[in-house]
Amino acid sequence: MTVSVLICDDSGFARKAMARSLPDGWDIDISFAEHGQQAIDMIKEGKGDILFLDLNMPVLDGYQTMQIIRKEDLPTLVIVVSGDVQEEARKRMLALGAVDFIRKPIDNEKLTTILAKYGIYTGATTAQKREQTNLLSENADEAEKLDAFRELANVAMGQAGENLAKILNEFIDLPIPNVSLLHSSELHMALDEVNRNKQMSAVSKGFISTGISGEAIILFNDSNVQSMASLLGDDISNNDGSGEIEVLMDVSNILIGACLNALSEQLNVKFTHNTPIILGLHRDLHELMNDQTSRWEKVLAIEIAYAISKHDISFELLLLIPDQDVDRVFNRLVFQKGSEDE
Known part of the structure; x- marks a missing residue:
């Protein structure tokens, strides 16, 4: 039947x-x-x-x-x-x-x-895939590629959220990732829509493999830092800013590390990470992001807005991949070729 x-x-x-x-x-x-x-x-x-x-x-x-x-x-x-x-x-x-x-x-x-x-399927447990054809053609249009990148981000976002949830013992609200191919000026405008008139702090971590490079950035609304510190059990009452930096570094290492590991698994590449750096504390978003957005003419921007609703905490993970590497990412994701095989 x-x-x-x-x-x-x-x-x-x-x-x-x-x-x-x-x-x-x-x-x-x-x-x-x-x-x-x-x-x-x-x-x-x-x-x-x-x-x-x-x-x-x-x-x-x-x-x-x-x-x-x-x-x-x-x-x-x-x-x-x-x-x-x-x-x-x-x-x-x-x-x-x-x-x-x-x-x-x-x-x-x-x-x-x-x-x-559950008695749903009683055949061999080593059954093969229903189709062996590629999920997309090599001539996929931009909308199809962005959809594939969104799913790539969805899996990476989930694994990073899981790691943070375990450490904080809190449920992390996960959004639908916002994925766009943008010119640097458009990226500024897109971020402004979300973070208008807010003072931000940010941490950046670069990553690279053969043929694919990018940058992961955590953007933290300053009003959330104290709440996040409380969840982590950190004391940021000192005046030298070291406590805030420690909170930013802790969250960044958890999220960026897990996210990049998930990307590595899906793309079948090994990323080398640099040491995370503080882009700035308590600054306007334009100041924080100006150098990052001006490095490339066009980027694949993956924006993930994490939240912990129970504590009114929200922060963003931004993945930036330069335009010249986007096709390599697509080929690795869909066809498992195009990066380390080149």
Whole structure:
């Protein structure tokens, strides 16, 4: 009997990756939804015996979607597939009725084992990918490439958030990453929209591999530093600024280190990191970012706005990759070539 499978993710790249990871011998009819509301409508149409559900999406996110499924007792079995791998996220979704939780990027063998565990798929647990074709063509347009980069950032963001959540013992709110290919002047304007009239402090850490380089920057609103220090158990009452610097360095090392490690795994490259440096304390955003944004004419900018709502804390991780390296990143992500193979 054919099983109706629904894959719900706002990323087309992620939807294709999920579909390709399903066992080749499984008799299924696959449908796709771009957000939770579409998924709800399709389940009601009988298109979702099994739902693979992402968490971070527009319109209705995974939590809201799961709440509706539970409230309306919709006939679907939900498996969460997410880059947000915090234990609290897992607990919330399981409490709402999801049967399991899979980390992105998908481990095929683990997926088939989970399907077998619940009697969903009874074939070999070493089943191969449903398709062996590439997720995107080499002639993908800019929108398709940005979607792929957004999914790359989503996975890296989730792993970094998980590390910070463990250390702080707090739930980290993870957004949909904002990914754009911008001229340096446009980057200034984009950041201004988010951080208008705020004094900021920033830490920068460069990274490089064969053919790919970039810079990771943590932007911290000054009003949040004291709250973050309290969560870390640090004392910043001294007047020489060393306490604030220590807080910035601690958070930066946690987030940037985990994020770059996740990027390395997905791109199958090894990044060399330089020592993090303080770009400035209590300064206007333009002053902090002027040298960084003027180094390259055009950059791939990945902006991730982390938050800890319980303590009214927010801060940003900004990944900048120069335009000349963007195609190499894309080739490494989609085709696993183009950087260290050159």
